[in-house]
Amino acid sequence: MRRSWQVIWPPLVTFVLLHALWELIVRRLGVPAWKVPAPSDIFRAVVDRSADLMTATAHTSAAAVLGFGLSALIGVAAGTALSSMKWIERAFYPFTVFLQTVPLVAIAPLLVLWLGYGLASVTVSAFIVSLFPVIANTLAGMRSVDPGLRDMFRLYDAGPLRTLFKLKLPAAMPNVFTGLRIASGLAVIGAVVGEFVAGTFDQQGLGLLVQSASRNLQTPLVFAAVAAASLLGLTLFAIVNFSGYWILRRWHASAR
Amino acid sequence: MRRSWQVIWPPLVTFVLLHALWELIVRRLGVPAWKVPAPSDIFRAVVDRSADLMTATAHTSAAAVLGFGLSALIGVAAGTALSSMKWIERAFYPFTVFLQTVPLVAIAPLLVLWLGYGLASVTVSAFIVSLFPVIANTLAGMRSVDPGLRDMFRLYDAGPLRTLFKLKLPAAMPNVFTGLRIASGLAVIGAVVGEFVAGTFDQQGLGLLVQSASRNLQTPLVFAAVAAASLLGLTLFAIVNFSGYWILRRWHASAR
Amino acid sequence: GKGPSDPSATSTGGQTPVKLILNWKPEPEFGGFYEARDKGLYKNHGLNVTIESAPEHVTQLVAAGKTQFGIMAADEIVTARSQGIDIVALFAVYQTNPQGIMTHASRGLKEIGDVLRNPGTLAVQPGLAYVNYLEKKYAPVRVQVVPYDYSIVRFMASPDFSQQCFITAEPLAAKKQGADPRVFLIADSGFNPYAGIVVTRGDYLKNNRKTVENFIAATRDGWQNYLDDPMAANATMGQLNKEMDARTFADAAEAQKPLIETDETREHGLGTMSNERWQTLIGQLQQLKKISSPPPAGECFVNP
Amino acid sequence: MTESVQIEGEALAVSLRSVTRRFEGGVLALEKLDLTVQAGEFLAILGPSGCGKSTLLRMVAGLDRPNDGSVRVGPNGLPPRGGIAYVFQDPHLMPWRNVIDNVALPLELRGEAKSKRRSTALAAIERVGLADASRRYPNQLSGGMRMRVSLARALVTEPELLLMDEPFGSLDELTRQMLDQQLYELWRERRMTVLFVTHAVHEAAYLSSRAIVMTRRPGRIILDHRIDLPETRGVWMRTEPAFMKECRVLYKALEWGAA
């Protein structure tokens, strides 16, 4: 109890201070709300449009969480596969970079053709955008296993599967969690951007809400939707962070 | 010489095989070029539009490279700052996640208001998108320094700056490079997406080229531009990878 | 695409299910479709119509047979046909193209050419045919051309900023926030492709002629009703698009009327298209090098 | 899953023929080394720091390969799966497992049942005097305790070939004597082959049936000596003249090899 409070208050204080400052500046300079809204304007937009914001957040969350889950699973699997043999890494690692650099806009037509508009396509967008950090960190983690322990597993003739589950995965955990931390934010941005190109207005998520609010110059609503996306990202991040802390606390220097 | 050849041929072989397969499938199934172009269609687009592709790649490269450089510098600095004190990390780390989850589309109008259209804004987009992985990995690296070495530095009363440069940074290098690997691809995508909102048509980069080709159903050109973006990402990635290998090869398990 | 035995088009219980994909959110530019759906006009013609609204990629979905009907612009149809994609125009909501360039009235500009030939900034989507047309026609262009991002923040913020607009959308939003926008229609510069066009695939048309005719007939009635009284459909769409208020819906419906109802339509019915105008467009696109092999104008459209 | 195919109670012979090991960077650790260890022999290996003792053990374990020459273990040249145990010079524990789970690892890798694993591991932990620390994690142990965990881990499998690289170097004299005694009794009972690197001459004389002394790098064998002491050994023996004599022989060879 005491511990989690210690973790929560510093960002909360920072949050409140930053927003007070922001409100002050905007009010002082008389910036119009359509340009940069004050926190109070945004708050009003949140209240007025709470139902829409909520369903939009729900739609985006679904895609982001599913995409993140896929990234976690497939990213760890791919990182593992790449780490298993030097030639596999050499032959395929460069191509995983491709996944990261391909603009979603370019593959969106294909996604839509295969998966249609909506959740499936948006989930795949979130997945594509958040996959690489998990792969790269898993690979890095697996390759820095204590060589002495690796020798021990060879000595006991442990076989690739046991070596994976009992040595490489546990040893790579700190790195995997770093990858997941990065992926949590990217999955949200992937879902939001995915909606721009493959979403549908019938199940409007935060991405399309941002777009249509922005077209109608409802800047406070734009900021509210962006805040919702960030909150979603932060929630995913916090979950990853706490599970990481929980799993590693006993033995890893970084968790102390 | 022999070594670099060993690194180059496996992905090359994979590349050639994959493309041959792709050509074969597309030809066999008679998929139209507007849907999925065959490699030969893309190659033709590359040849026909080589001048445009080249200048577009140059523009995007400039922004991606600058943005990546900024991420590397500021990301390592921020990761270091976060790692320096537990309360700083608690108060600010969550906010760095915000940077990752805020859709560029939402802040791009502000960017343009401040920095105008063109290179500066696009560079900042690339920077924003690629920053977080560097922060997260630097932080993780700094927090897993061998506690024994940390003790030694405390014993010799090394002071925060010396501890940083002589212990924490070198020890965090493997992680920092993992972060940079991820950032290299993200910087490219950040530049491409940044162009969607903050680019200019007189200095048209790959992002705008993709969009206009896509609107005109010139799918082979879309693929060619995407390939150029990927190549740019791969080049950055390769540079990071080789410098990482070069710096870590003597002592880190992952480089062996 | 799929063969003639398109399973989604076979009738179930007397009603043929068909899908229409709009290329943006429910707004007055689609009023007639909602009117026809809600007033049961489609049902009366034996159709069970689903309307979906998506931001992009209608061309691909129609071409791939994922939907029976979609909304596209005339230049997109020509481009698609020139690539061998068998898409046919059926019904053009806008006889006059509703796209325009919006600038600040305070600048005192007289025509589109002034926007391009003076310094300033012009935001347009990449790859639009009419932008190439304008650039060619009003060369040398001195305005800085930048991408349009669906937002009018930058327009509001700088006095020498101009941008592409849909006459029923951005100018109204800007006016509501106190700006004084001046809109020049692209059509006035001599480039005037039909817009808001209902399309289908050629083979679907061939094999389901009756369904298509029914769909267009109901759509025509829907639009006629909507032009007479947009209130009901506006209310429906307002539920689906809360970013636009009721007042703006009404204003937009009023503003688009003259673009939909012309002498031509009074003579031949709403949505009608002429070979001559398709021919003109194809010629223009060819000159702009947007297409390499010009499709015959007669294949681009039918007036069912 | 896959049960080990180890042949119960069959000790393994080891033979090295003209083995040379040169590391990248040009360090010549071993040169043309010949060594045959009979099945069931207890061989002590002595030599100055950096002479190649660990390198030798690693090659016998198959964890490193000679640049030249051959290493053969057992009748087929290759050791049976799971038949070797190795106490490395550093403890190399898994930081995410507590003491029991670290010790039980070899049994786990062999696919033994959980309850069996636990009891076997606990017995081994008790034997090295760590019963009350069995639930602690490696970062909560002292240096000597970590080394004892590593020792317990090597002994749970009842190996046919036991490689030990200064296993008792970081232990106090009393604990060391106790473990020496235990190890010796284990060997008398099971007669596995043991290669035992140590820096303590009296430990070598006390435990082994044969001792070799190596020279400075590149390590050559300067003395190959059968220890001529009765099979029943105990602490009492340490002051016997015969024992002292063996120690002196080894010590002289060490001095000679270091010169």
Place this chain on the structure above:
Amino acid sequence: MTESVQIEGEALAVSLRSVTRRFEGGVLALEKLDLTVQAGEFLAILGPSGCGKSTLLRMVAGLDRPNDGSVRVGPNGLPPRGGIAYVFQDPHLMPWRNVIDNVALPLELRGEAKSKRRSTALAAIERVGLADASRRYPNQLSGGMRMRVSLARALVTEPELLLMDEPFGSLDELTRQMLDQQLYELWRERRMTVLFVTHAVHEAAYLSSRAIVMTRRPGRIILDHRIDLPETRGVWMRTEPAFMKECRVLYKALEWGAA
């Protein structure tokens, strides 16, 4: 940048008053320990594995704090900056630095000039017998070599308080004797305070001016013994009856404490 403010040649006294150290999880490592070490004393610390020797040294170095009681070093209670050196139980080298650069680290942290650093480091490396390995990286060294690098690193700074945690445990007898001798002579010359943890009774007797023996955890001091031997010591002394007697005293206390 900032030059060390160390007072040249001023050895440091150490005093622990009623020190208790209890780790999270409830392990009581030390309980109400009192110990005073005079400036310039060479104190050997003996005790069974896990009794709290390393914990004691860490607290003296200021790397750990007692839960109860006080630790004072030097006249002000706090040691002067850079005045302490510590040979940890594990070598703790920086894997990204070669031997010279690892050894030169303390000088670097003090801000000494590069050329000075190099020559001082090389001299220390030579003294521990690693001259030909000075450009190698830690992963290219044997276990004993790594420990010697750590030793050289501790000695380059000419510390006023030297803490050593089993520094010679992984070395062969001859190297060990040579380093024992060197350390003793260094101490005779500079008279810094030394706290020296060892498991070798004869090493303790040979080096120290005073030895303490600790009991099993929680570690208490069971014997605090002044070593009654002449100040000039050498290998020849190891067979002298007076030396043997001191060893026996320490050994008896160890046996007693372990019981």
